[in-house]
Amino acid sequence: MKTIKKVLLVIVIVGLGILAFLYFGKYSEGTRAGIIMKVSKKGAIFKTWEGQMNLETFGAISKSSNLVNETFTFSIEKGNAGLIESLNDAALSGQRINLHYYERYMKVPWRGDTKYFATGLERLNSSQPIEDKEKKFPRN
Numbered sequence: 001m002k003t004i005k006k007v008l009l010v011i012v013i014v015g016l017g018i019l020a021f022l023y024f025g026k027y028s029e030g031t032r033a034g035i036i037m038k039v040s041k042k043g044a045i046f047k048t049w050e051g052q053m054n055l056e057t058f059g060a061i062s063k064s065s066n067l068v069n070e071t072f073t074f075s076i077e078k079g080n081a082g083l084i085e086s087l088n089d090a091a092l093s094g095q096r097i098n099l100h101y102y103e104r105y106m107k108v109p110w111r112g113d114t115k116y117f118a119t120g121l122e123r124l125n126s127s128q129p130i131e132d133k134e135k136k137f138p139r140n
């Protein structure tokens with residue numbers, strides 16, 4: 001009986017460790033360039049901030065034009081009001097930006113609709129970045 005309890009305890013601890021890794025771990029991080037199309041707060045039960053960016057990549061798919069419209073959807077973690085405001089400003093101005101983001105292993109409804117989370121942005125037409133690369137947007 002003691003052996004079964006020890007085995008179950010080990011299984012539970014390993015399972016919790018795997019879940020913690022999947023929940024808190026970051027799979028990748030990077031930067032995408034494009035134009036912010038939308039920033040909105042949405043959700044039926046869990047209200048989260050979501051955004052869409054038009055990447056306007058170049059490719060050989062279209063015969064008439066080599067410009068391919070690709071949409072990148074991302075979420076913004078709760079309490080990041082400065083970033084939300086900057087994204088709204090970028091959406092209203094239509095200016096091309098670099099969006100810094102990271103990707104989580106799994107998505108959960110209370111965190112956002114996607115596995116991608118914006119961490120900062122900088123305007124491409126300006127020499128002045130919106131955020132300091134050393135300091136991410138503070139959470140409120």
